[in-house]
Amino acid sequence: MVYLDNAATTWPKPQSVLDAVYECMKAYGANPGRSGHRMAVFAASIILYTREMLCSLFNVKDPFWFIFTFNCTDSLNMAIKGLLKPGQHVITTSMEHNSIIRPLMRMENQGVEVTIVKCSENGQVDPDDIKKAIKANTSMIITTHASNVTGTLMPVEEIGDIARSCGIIYLIDAAQTAGIIPIDLSKLPVDLVALPGHKGLLGPQGTGVLYIREGVELETIREGGTGSQSDSIYQPDFIPDKYESGTMNTPGIAGLGAGIKYLQQQDQHKLHLREKRLVKLFVEALSQIKGIRYYGLADHSCKTGIVSINIGDKDSSEVTDILDQKYGIAVRGGLHCSPMAHQTIGTEKKGVVRFSFGIFNTMEEVKYCVKAVEEILRM
């Protein structure tokens, strides 16, 4: 299988990730933070270890600013619903995933005012358009860090500066960038970052993270046992317990820690350059083929490892099926849970064939994909 669906979940995972998950279940899989026996204490120490790995990767000083969640969607819901109140105004863009738009539509129904700023056809937002949309009751700006449809990077620094200058909370969705594009949270002017554990961070599915900058307070969307303040019927108000109720996904978090460690052990700069080179070569090769429509930015320095195309007039889902069945190439076709993004780039009818590269893809795979695309075009 040539796996090019890394924007959905990365695969394969490093062997160390598989081993960490297995070892956790096998050797010490007790309930962290509840009981005080050695297995439970060890399980809790692994969770702290993964928080510290997150600190190291994103340059954050307090491990408790990272909250473990179910998935990136859970993180986004926690941030959006924890912050927005009826009567408040939120600004987002037309390139967002449904993990942002659908919760916002729910909040709109409850009296939150939502402005969706239109992006350009290649998926870029103009920070000035965000600025112009700000009103007296704007309390939150939400953008993706990079589109899941085109890979286009958003100008998060500029938007963050605008948000900060207006005292507005800025949430970014790092689903497509965490572990892929360097993020320095000691510098980036963002307040909340939603991250999946199972994409660029190479952890297993069932892991998500929400970074909450010091001083930002959210209402909880999930309360319950935390193993702390067990004498109280009220949710603790300190981090991370306030936001972490119920038994954590300890094996998953152990695997996530191993995934981040794997990233840290590599030359990350080299890793990113290598991925960019694959994308560049793929896009350049495709640009030589008449009949291929490529979506997004031509400038590879402003995008992630996503290459979305259409082949002639062919239906994207049909192409995806052929790639899978005839060539053993795993990609995603159709619409990508981002209806507005497809409208923005003009693919709301036929969707796109999305090739998404990961750190384990090779030049040979790129060449094989180019050959497959050429053959399908001629079919």
Place this chain on the structure above:
Amino acid sequence: MVYLDNAATTWPKPQSVLDAVYECMKAYGANPGRSGHRMAVFAASIILYTREMLCSLFNVKDPFWFIFTFNCTDSLNMAIKGLLKPGQHVITTSMEHNSIIRPLMRMENQGVEVTIVKCSENGQVDPDDIKKAIKANTSMIITTHASNVTGTLMPVEEIGDIARSCGIIYLIDAAQTAGIIPIDLSKLPVDLVALPGHKGLLGPQGTGVLYIREGVELETIREGGTGSQSDSIYQPDFIPDKYESGTMNTPGIAGLGAGIKYLQQQDQHKLHLREKRLVKLFVEALSQIKGIRYYGLADHSCKTGIVSINIGDKDSSEVTDILDQKYGIAVRGGLHCSPMAHQTIGTEKKGVVRFSFGIFNTMEEVKYCVKAVEEILRM
């Protein structure tokens, strides 16, 4: 290690559970329900398989009545917040875990009326007390199926009949019973059941389930990408997608399926009897020792594998530490995330030492524990 903390999470897991999680990550760990390639399709089929295993275990006809969640706490929050609206009244008991009480305290703050029915000192609720608490605006009754502090089983059939006769939705928390006490959902008069995957069902942590009876509609607490209706910015209104947003914990769900299969392959009746016999012998041996205070019902047919005690005047956390460090026995001491339950049984000051048995515990371990308790008493 003598592991007697199975009420927090079961350990060890069957080898087949570890293998299923590993195999999923290694061989086909794509994103289920998103892409259409063979790996994603296979991942989706494993999720369906686990739903079918749940159907088989709980005698449910539609696999989509089971929703996969983060953990049992997440399931409870989904049920409680999805149903209750300001102005409505909910009845619960004084034996509940904070995974019920804390969300209810949050809802109370938002205008929901909460009645907490007092249980007896051994943790039993009188169904008549529940009945008496019903008012015109009562829309929900919530009880645990068995207390996590004493193991006392609640009269869920009787309460369910009362709820049904009044048209009130009944939610049970099966954290301590799923996979441990037979539950036939084709007969039990309950509407919503919250289940952990990682306790009696033998799956990995990071897995929870919410059973939603046909016809019961909940508001969603988490919206996002579902891989379905990708052209819509609104959450789908069909099950299971309505309640399952974001990437599922595929490896965890694969492991959960293997855990349930393991249970199904055993003679479950024998398994339960064996566990009961261990508990019975342990309680009988303890009852011979002067200075041991036992909490809960003496009748073992009305309880789960939990044995909570105190040893003389000793602090329960201190006893737990000695059991761990001197004897290598893993139990939980102190308060158990259930402050009202401790008040009910009169242990809100010193907590209890909770021994919780699982299917892999042995008679030798019971004897070893009795010896340890005797020695600690004499210290």
